[in-house]
Amino acid sequence: MTTRGTGPANDPEPSTPAGSGRGSRVLGNRAVLVSSVSTVAFFAAVALVVALAPGSGLVAERFFSPFHLWQSLRGTPGEPSVLGAFLLNVYIFAISEVLILVFALVIAVVRGIPGPAFFPFRVVAIVYTDVFRGVPLILVLYIIGFGVPGLGIAYFSYLSDVTYGIIALVLVYSAYVAEVYRAGIESVHESQNAAARSLGLSRFQSLRFVVLPQAIRRVIPPLLNDFIGLQKDTALVSVLGSIEAARAAQIYGASQFNYASYVVAALLFVLITIPLARFTDRLIARDKRRRQAGGLA
Amino acid sequence: MTDAPALILENIRKSFGENEVLKGIDLTVAPHEVVCLIGASGSGKSTLLRCTNLVEPLDSGRVVVEGEEITAAGVDADRVRRRIGIVYQSFNLFPHMTVLRNVTLAPREALKMDRKTADEMAISLLQRFGLAGRRDEYPDRLSGGQQQRVAIVRALAMRPSIMLLDEVTSALDPELVAEVLSVIRELAHEGMTMLIATHEMGFARDIADRVCFLEDGRILEQGPPERIFSSPENPRTARFLRRIIEAGRL
Numbered sequence: 001m002t003t004r005g006t007g008p009a010n011d012p013e014p015s016t017p018a019g020s021g022r023g024s025r026v027l028g029n030r031a032v033l034v035s036s037v038s039t040v041a042f043f044a045a046v047a048l049v050v051a052l053a054p055g056s057g058l059v060a061e062r063f064f065s066p067f068h069l070w071q072s073l074r075g076t077p078g079e080p081s082v083l084g085a086f087l088l089n090v091y092i093f094a095i096s097e098v099l100i101l102v103f104a105l106v107i108a109v110v111r112g113i114p115g116p117a118f119f120p121f122r123v124v125a126i127v128y129t130d131v132f133r134g135v136p137l138i139l140v141l142y143i144i145g146f147g148v149p150g151l152g153i154a155y156f157s158y159l160s161d162v163t164y165g166i167i168a169l170v171l172v173y174s175a176y177v178a179e180v181y182r183a184g185i186e187s188v189h190e191s192q193n194a195a196a197r198s199l200g201l202s203r204f205q206s207l208r209f210v211v212l213p214q215a216i217r218r219v220i221p222p223l224l225n226d227f228i229g230l231q232k233d234t235a236l237v238s239v240l241g242s243i244e245a246a247r248a249a250q251i252y253g254a255s256q257f258n259y260a261s262y263v264v265a266a267l268l269f270v271l272i273t274i275p276l277a278r279f280t281d282r283l284i285a286r287d288k289r290r291r292q293a294g295g296l297a
Numbered sequence: 298m299t300d301a302p303a304l305i306l307e308n309i310r311k312s313f314g315e316n317e318v319l320k321g322i323d324l325t326v327a328p329h330e331v332v333c334l335i336g337a338s339g340s341g342k343s344t345l346l347r348c349t350n351l352v353e354p355l356d357s358g359r360v361v362v363e364g365e366e367i368t369a370a371g372v373d374a375d376r377v378r379r380r381i382g383i384v385y386q387s388f389n390l391f392p393h394m395t396v397l398r399n400v401t402l403a404p405r406e407a408l409k410m411d412r413k414t415a416d417e418m419a420i421s422l423l424q425r426f427g428l429a430g431r432r433d434e435y436p437d438r439l440s441g442g443q444q445q446r447v448a449i450v451r452a453l454a455m456r457p458s459i460m461l462l463d464e465v466t467s468a469l470d471p472e473l474v475a476e477v478l479s480v481i482r483e484l485a486h487e488g489m490t491m492l493i494a495t496h497e498m499g500f501a502r503d504i505a506d507r508v509c510f511l512e513d514g515r516i517l518e519q520g521p522p523e524r525i526f527s528s529p530e531n532p533r534t535a536r537f538l539r540r541i542i543e544a545g546r547l
């Protein structure tokens with residue numbers, strides 16, 4: 001945490017801040033001690049409360065039984081493996097993410113094209129983002145997953161549940177991500193576009209080489225944030241009948257009268273979102289440093 | 298064709314809403330001529346330059362570059378802009394690209410120059426302006442003067458037939474102004490046709506073949522710098538120059 005090379009390290013004073021350590025760059029020895037003691041004390045208190053609470057033995061058995069944790073993770077002849085089902089979440093997430101990144105960019109760009117000829121396209125893009133940001137994902141899942149098969153249209157009515165799930169996720173998330181892109185595009189100063197156009201680059205070339213690369217760089221942290229949300233929402237695809245991690249956990253829980261399977265599923269989701277979250281933090285921190293460095297220039 | 302004026306502006310008019318900024322500008326620039334536009338802030342110098350390369354659409358009037366009317370219907374404005382270099386007060390380099398890429402982007406994408414040719418051309422231009430060692434740097438690592446010189450090189454890389462410079466030294470610290478002005482002088486010596494908006498009166502007097510005084514969207518007076526600066530005919534020009542002298546800028 002303290003490896004940031006911030007400025008001169010030749011501080012003449014020894015790092016024993018009198019009173020409040022505000023403004024000191026590095027946690028002093030005393031501060032480390034205080035934070036360790038307070039961390040240990042806090043979690044010890046929490047553990048004590050949990051252990052002494054009525055029914056805590058039951059909680060341990062129902063949620064944290066090592067036997068059930070392990071068995072639900074692996075699966076049994078009668079119940080699907082939560083880990084195996086989780087691979088479906090990862091699959092849905094990966095496919096959706098790629099499609100969203102592309103589709104949302106198209107929406108954002110269409111929304112920004114000036115000129116009266118493109119008016120209908122802009123309207124479609126605006127209506128699309130308004131609608132799909134407003135409708136709950138679960139409704140979109142029902143409408144696509146149950147509605148489209150009922151229409152009896154060649155090909156489109158005969159896709160798999162997972163495919164309908166992916167389509168619904170892409171429709172909903174692209175509306176959010178398009179707005180993120182648009183904010184990024186608008187944050188690039190108009191003078192950049194003017195400079196590109198003045199050199200004889202076309203509108204499209206200016207967008208592709210000058211505006212979008214700067215815009216996308218700026219919105220990577222919020223994009224990653226949306227993807228953490230997407231990763232969790234893959235669980236909702238189960239309403240169409242696919243057995244993904246949450247559904248597998250539910251099957252196990254219902255037949256074994258034990259909820260350790262939910263804990264396993266939850267841990268799997270957390271395990272995959274934590275690296276994403278820390279990565280996002282790092283990008284944000286790097287961005288902040290850059291901006292500060294740029295401000296000095 | 299070679300005898301055709303490098304640039305003809307004919308009755309250029311431009312309004313922003315109710316505010317008529319250019320009220321019929323006529324100006325002809327001969328090949329190799331250096332014309333300086335002077336005038337108070339808000340007189341329309343920047344707008345005139347931006348209208349000349351059609352970055353700002355005109356309300357009416359004609360722009361003719363080397364005999365070709367670029368305001369005519371059906372003319373591809375992107376192609377026109379490649380022949381007119383423009384450098385802005387605030388450099389506007391592309392911050393996500395190295396110096397070399399800033400310079401080669403337009404030649405490669407707009408002129409479809411191959412990478413090797415573009416790189417060689419860019420490197421030799423950078424060398425000429427003392428920037429060879431900076432080619433792999435990003436713009437925010439350069440001084441203002443260096444950034445502005447890169448912006449000039451970037452415009453030159455398109456081999457424009459005329460350069461428009463809009464107060465290219467106004468955003469610079471005083472000690473960096475000289476290096477940029479010397480680049481412009483060098484261009485003038487090589488015979489580059491230039492239309493320069495500037496507040497640097499000493500520089501205008503040195504470099505200009507002709508000085509145009511703009512006020513309120515009109516060219517009130519024009520002529521060789523010696524005459525304009527020593528014995529302006531129009532009382533408003535005289536008043537403007539008197540104020541400049543009082544401010545210690547001439």
Ligand SMILES: Nc1ncnc2c1ncn2[C@@H]1O[C@H](COP(=O)(O)OP(=O)(O)OP(=O)(O)O)[C@@H](O)[C@H]1O
Pocket residue numbers: 313316318336337338339340341342343344345464
């Ligand atoms: N994009 C714009 N929208 C509205 N008004 C504008 C715009 N650009 C310029 N103007 C107005 O046009 C007038 C002339 O501006 P312009 O920038 O051309 O003057 P200038 O002579 O370059 O001044 P300066 O010496 O300060 O650069 C000003 O009144 C300005 O407010």
Ligand SMILES: [Mg+2]
Pocket residue numbers: 342343344463464
């Ligand atoms: Mg100006």
